[in-house]
Amino acid sequence: MSSVRTYTLIYVLLLTLGTAKFVFFELPFSYEFALTATIILAVIKSLLIAGWFQHLVDEPRSITYMMLVAVFMVFLLTIAAGFSIQ
Incomplete structure (x- = not known):
């Protein structure tokens, strides 16, 4: 079972990745780069959520x-x- 510290770290990481997705479209990046980076960050976020919040790491x-x-x-x-x- 993961500790509260691990869940807090994962939460902060998810919050940071979500903010980064917003930043990619607001800063002067090309649309293709922002879209590719957003898809990559979405996959990372999905893996973090499935791994720790749905407890697949322990399965x-x-x-x-x-x-x-x-x-x-x-x-x-x-x-x-x-x-x-x-």
């Missing part, structure tokens, strides 16, 4: 792999839906 690896397969399948369905809309 057996088989559950983590099952979650990764589920996320990959959702990604494939999103791509397929994008092609069907066009």
